[in-house]
Amino acid sequence: MRKTQLVLLMLGAAVLAGFATVTPAAARDYPWCAQGGEYDYPGECAYNSYEQCQASVSGRLLYCDRNPRFGYGQEQPPQPRPHRRTRPVAPY
Template sequence: MRKTQLALLTLGATVLAGFVTITPAAARDYPWCAQGGEYDYPGECAYSTYEQCQASVSGRLLFCGPNPLFAYGQAPQSRLQPRRRPRPIASY
């Protein structure tokens, strides 16, 4: 009985440690997006080539379009940017 409890505690601690180390998937933006149907704009942007996108959308009532971040040269920016405080004016 004691060995079973120790084994379950060890297993639980291992599983918990695994969940703690999981980080959210990094958003990868590729040049081509599957658009339409179940996807909001800009769509599922997970395709390096137009051919990959076409193979994925085949038979799904979707279409391929360019990723706007690549098409218009905009780099993705972090949502959390530190606020800058104005510099105090030096008085002489």
């Protein structure tokens, strides 16, 4: 009986430790959105390609359109790469 309680206590502690280390998933917008029906604007923006979106909305009375964050330039521009400095080559 005592061993069972100890095992349950250790299992509970391990589960709590696991929950304490979980971090939420980072949200990411993709270029294509499923729109219409039960989705508010801009829709479910979870598709890399138009074909993926079309496959998902097939038979669901939805349609695919560009993600407005991508279509209207609201995404963050890529950071420029730093210029690499090179040594001048000495003439022979």
